[in-house]
Amino acid sequence: MIIHRLRQVGFGSALAGCLGIVASPAVAGSTPASSTTSMIHNAAHTVVTSVNVGATVHNLVIVAGAPGGPVPTGEVDIAWFVNGQCSGPPVASSGPLALDPTGQFDATTFAFTVNSAGFNSFQAQYLGDFTYAPSVGPCETLEVDAETNDVGVVTHVKDAGGTDVTGTTVTAGTVVHDEATVTRGPNTPAEVPDPTGTVTFTLFQGGSCNGSLVATDPNAPINAAGLATSVSFTTPTAGGTFSYLANYSGDANYPQHEADCESFTVAANTVTVVTHVRDTGGNEITGATVPAGTVTHDEATVAKGAGTPAAVPNPTGTVSFTLFGGGTCNGTVIETDPNEPLNAAGLATSVTFTTPTAGGTFSYLAHYNGDANFPQRDADCESITVAANIATVTTHVRDAAGNDVTGEAVNAGTVLHDEASVARTAGTPAVVPDPTGTVDFTLYGNGTCDGTVIATDPGKPLSGGTATSANFTTPATGGVFSYRAHYSGDAHYVPQDGACEPVTAQIGKITLTDFECPSILAGTAPALGQVTYSAVGGKIAQGLSPGAFYYWTKITTTVPNQVVTVTQSNTSVNNAALFGVLQGWDRVYTSTCGSWKAGTLIANGSGASFTIGAPGTYFVGIKYATKSIAGTVAPVPANLTYRFTTSLGGVTGGSVLLKKGN
Numbered sequence: 001m002i003i004h005r006l007r008q009v010g011f012g013s014a015l016a017g018c019l020g021i022v023a024s025p026a027v028a029g030s031t032p033a034s035s036t037t038s039m040i041h042n043a044a045h046t047v048v049t050s051v052n053v054g055a056t057v058h059n060l061v062i063v064a065g066a067p068g069g070p071v072p073t074g075e076v077d078i079a080w081f082v083n084g085q086c087s088g089p090p091v092a093s094s095g096p097l098a099l100d101p102t103g104q105f106d107a108t109t110f111a112f113t114v115n116s117a118g119f120n121s122f123q124a125q126y127l128g129d130f131t132y133a134p135s136v137g138p139c140e141t142l143e144v145d146a147e148t149n150d151v152g153v154v155t156h157v158k159d160a161g162g163t164d165v166t167g168t169t170v171t172a173g174t175v176v177h178d179e180a181t182v183t184r185g186p187n188t189p190a191e192v193p194d195p196t197g198t199v200t201f202t203l204f205q206g207g208s209c210n211g212s213l214v215a216t217d218p219n220a221p222i223n224a225a226g227l228a229t230s231v232s233f234t235t236p237t238a239g240g241t242f243s244y245l246a247n248y249s250g251d252a253n254y255p256q257h258e259a260d261c262e263s264f265t266v267a268a269n270t271v272t273v274v275t276h277v278r279d280t281g282g283n284e285i286t287g288a289t290v291p292a293g294t295v296t297h298d299e300a301t302v303a304k305g306a307g308t309p310a311a312v313p314n315p316t317g318t319v320s321f322t323l324f325g326g327g328t329c330n331g332t333v334i335e336t337d338p339n340e341p342l343n344a345a346g347l348a349t350s351v352t353f354t355t356p357t358a359g360g361t362f363s364y365l366a367h368y369n370g371d372a373n374f375p376q377r378d379a380d381c382e383s384i385t386v387a388a389n390i391a392t393v394t395t396h397v398r399d400a401a402g403n404d405v406t407g408e409a410v411n412a413g414t415v416l417h418d419e420a421s422v423a424r425t426a427g428t429p430a431v432v433p434d435p436t437g438t439v440d441f442t443l444y445g446n447g448t449c450d451g452t453v454i455a456t457d458p459g460k461p462l463s464g465g466t467a468t469s470a471n472f473t474t475p476a477t478g479g480v481f482s483y484r485a486h487y488s489g490d491a492h493y494v495p496q497d498g499a500c501e502p503v504t505a506q507i508g509k510i511t512l513t514d515f516e517c518p519s520i521l522a523g524t525a526p527a528l529g530q531v532t533y534s535a536v537g538g539k540i541a542q543g544l545s546p547g548a549f550y551y552w553t554k555i556t557t558t559v560p561n562q563v564v565t566v567t568q569s570n571t572s573v574n575n576a577a578l579f580g581v582l583q584g585w586d587r588v589y590t591s592t593c594g595s596w597k598a599g600t601l602i603a604n605g606s607g608a609s610f611t612i613g614a615p616g617t618y619f620v621g622i623k624y625a626t627k628s629i630a631g632t633v634a635p636v637p638a639n640l641t642y643r644f645t646t647s648l649g650g651v652t653g654g655s656v657l658l659k660k661g662n
C-alpha cells in the first residue's frame with residue numbers, strides 16, 4: 001500500500017487559466033476575498049484521501065466569505081484530473097454548480113468510480129458573486145490503491161447450544177443454524193467504515209453446496225459486531241449430509257463476498273420395531289396355526305436402535321397396523337388400524353381380529369410412524385394360519401326302533417331314517433359356540449353314495465345337535481342303499497359331509513322252524529329276531545333258544561346249472577363259531593314251493609351249495625341247529641349278528657342276533 005501522502009498544494013493564480021475557468025466580473029481589489037476549500041468523499045460521504053480500486057468518490061466544496069460577512073452565493077466549478085497534482089487539462093469539469101444557503105455543495109452528481117491504481121485529484125473554483133471575489137481551492141489528491149476493500153466472512157454451523165458443528169456429524173433432530181461474521185479486510189483503509197448489509201444463507205442437500213435446495217434465508221442483517229445468523233434448521237430423522245453457503249451482500253464500500261461452503265452430516269436415529277401376533281390369552285401365535293374363531297391382535301414394541309445417542313429420547317408416536325389376506329403382507333387388506341399410540345414402554349397394540357370360520361392365511365404389518373427424532377419404519381411381516389373350525393358330523397342309519405343299522409343288513413320293508421349329530425371338535429376354541437344350522441340328507445340307490453338319488457331331505461334343523469331325516473321304507477324287493485348327511489355349516493363352522501352310510505335291505509329271512517316254504521312264498525312268515533344263549537365258564541352253554549331256525553331266501557338264476565352257495569358269517573372279533581346245518585336240511589324249492597332238491601353242505605356244515613338247472617325263481621331254505629355252537633368259546637362281543645347270504649349278493653341275505661340272556 002502506498003502510504004505517501006501529498007500535501008495539499010497551494011493554489012497559484014496562474015492555475016486558473018489551466019482550469020479554463022472564466023473569471024467573474026468582480027473587480028479585484030475592491031471586493032472582499034473568498035476562500036474555497038474542498039474534501040473528497042467516498043460513496044458513504046466519508047472523507048477519504050486514499051481508496052481502493054472500485055471506490056466511487058465525489059467532492060464536497062465549501063466556500064467561506066469574510067468574517068462576519070454574508071455567506072457566499074453563486075456557483076462553483078469542479079475539475080477532475082487523472083493525476084495527483086491537478087496538472088494539465090482536467091478530464092472532466094462539472095460546469096457551474098449552485099452553492100446551498102450555507103455556501104457548500106456536495107457534488108454527488110459529479111462522482112467518479114476509480115478503476116485503476118494511481119493518483120487522481122479534484123480542484124474546485126468559486127466563481128464569485130456581487131460580494132465576494134472568485135477563489136480557487138487547493139488540489140485535493142486521491143490515492144487509489146490496487147487493492148479492493150475486501151471483507152472476511154467467517155462462518156460456523158452451530159447447534160442450539162452454540163457448539164460449532166461444522167464438518168462434524170450430529171444426531172438427527174439436532175437444531176442447527178449458520179452464523180457469518182463479516183469483517184473488514186486487512187487492506188481496507190482505516191477511514192472506510194465497517195461492512196454493513198446482509199447475508200443470505202442457503203442450505204443444500206449434500207456436502208458441496210451444489211445439491212438440491214433445502215432452505216434459503218435471504219438478507220439476514222449484520223449486527224454491530226458484523227454477525228449475521230440464519231434461521232434454524234431441524235435436522236431430519238432420516239439423516240443425510242447438508243451444507244450451508246453464506247453470501248455477504250456487500251455495501252457501498254465492500255463487494256459481495258461468498259463464504260466457503262460448510263458441510264455437516266446428520267446421523268439418522270434408528271428404531272427397532274419388534275412385533276408379535278398374540279391371542280387373547282397373550283400367547284404368541286406368530287407363524288403358528290390357530291383354530292378359526294381365535295381372536296388375535298398384533299403388538300409392536302418400538303425401541304431406540306443401536307447407535308442412537310443416549311441423549312435422544314425414546315421413540316414416541318404411533319404405530320399403524322394393517323392386516324392382510326395371505327401370508328406376505330401384500331394381499332387384500334382386511335383391516336387397518338392406524339395410529340395406535342405407543343405407551344410408556346414403547347408398546348402399541350392393534351385392535352382385535354376374530355379369525356374366520358373358513359380359515360386361511362393372514363399377515364400383519366406394523367408400521368412405526370416416526371416422531372421428531374426417529375424415522376418411520378416397517379416391522380417384519382408376520383403371518384398366521386387359521387385352521388377352519390370343522391365340526392364333527394356323526395351319523396347313524398336307524399330303524400324305527402332306533403337300532404343303529406349303519407353298514408348292516410335289515411329285512412326288506414324295514415323303515416329307516418338317518419340321524420346326524422353335529423358337535424364341536426375337540427380343540428375348538430372355547431369362544432366358538434356349538435355348531436348350529438341344518439343338515440341335508442341324501443339317500444342313494446347304491447352302497448357308496450354315488451348312485452341314483454332316491455330321496456333328498458334338505459334343510460333339517462339341528463335340535464340338540466342332532467338332525468333327523470325323513471323315513472324311508474325299504475322296498476319288499478330289497479336293495480342296497482346309502483345315506484349321506486351334509487352339514488350346511490354356520491357362521492363359525494365350515495360345511496361338511498358326514499361319512500357315507502350303507503345299509504342293505506335283505507329279502508332273506510330267519511324264521512322259526514314252524515314256517516315252511518309256503519309261508520315264505522306267501523310272505524306271512526315273521527322274522528326271528530334273535531337266538532338267546534347263556535355262557536358258563538367262558539363257553540356257550542346248552543339250552544340256546546330256539547333250538548333250531550330256518551334261513552329262507554328267494555333267488556333268481558339267469559343261466560343253466562347256476563351254482564348258488566349259501567354262506568354264513570358273524571360279527572365277532574374272536575372267530576366265534578358258526579351255526580351248523582341241522583341234519584343236512586338244505587333245499588332249493590321251485591317258485592311255487594311245489595318240489596325241492598337238496599344241496600351239498602360246505603364249510604364244515606355252516607352252509608350249502610346248490611346247482612340249479614334251469615334259470616328262474618326259486619326259494620332256498622336251510623335249517624340250522626342252535627345247539628351246534630354250545631360248548632364253543634363265548635363270542636366277543638357277547639351279542640353278535642349272524643349273517644346268511646347267497647353268492648347272488650347281500651340283498652338275498654338274512655340275519656339274526658345271537659343275544660346273551662341272563
Ligand SMILES: [Zn+2]
Nearest residue numbers: 041045060106
Ligand atoms: Zn459527500
